[in-house]
Amino acid sequence: MAALVTLALAVVGILMADEIKAWLPTVTQWLLNFAVKRLPEAERERRLEEWSADLRSFPEGAIKCLRAFDLSRASMSIRWSYRRGYIASQAIRHLGVWYLRIWLFVVLKTISRLQSRLKVFSARRGLTEGSVLTEEASRAFLNENARIAMLILAKSLKACERYLGKS
């Protein structure tokens, strides 16, 4: 009885092995397609051809199937790198916009402060005629604040350059 069971198991085992062997190429192809589908769209066509060629250089069987299975790990990693790169580029872009906004705020704030300083300056020297500044007062003020204005302008230009370089 035991011998019969062993014989039956052996026959079933051989049949199963043959069946699995016959299914391996289909499973390999399915795994390859699964891996490629998980990639970003721009990468799919290239990777399908490249990985098909890769798998062809291995003999038919379990090793090839395992290699195809491992390709899904590769596609996941590539997709993650792709996404991380995209997020990083978006973050840089948004940071650039905020950097410019802050600079604009600083520039406007400085201009308003300069205007108030101009009023104090001219009031102290009695250079206003009514509420209007005389030409002499404007010139004196400009000489005093030209350096600050140039500095702000240079900084703003630098900020713009940096932003344009990043985007």
Next chain:
Amino acid sequence: MGKIAKPPRITGPTLKVIGQLMTAPAMGIAGADISKETGIASGTLYPILFRLEQTKWITSEWENIDPSEAGRPRKRLYTLTPLGHRESKSVFDSLMPSNGRIAWQP
């Protein structure tokens, strides 16, 4: 994704891949061949090649064959760029103790 990304993290498998690319023929080497030579699994190899390509250390191009005539898909051949050569050399130099000399002697 067109921009040059930051330099890749140098790990053991990355070093093996770079080493293989440094000794590869001028026309380049396919991923499967690198895998066979180094024993690195495909799940590790292709992300490394992807990152090296992003950082412009390596470049790749299709094998110069007609797939319908050859009866098989084209291989993608990887080669080191001049930047890759420079950077790889500096990586290997930095890993060598005292530029190739024994760092400690009893």
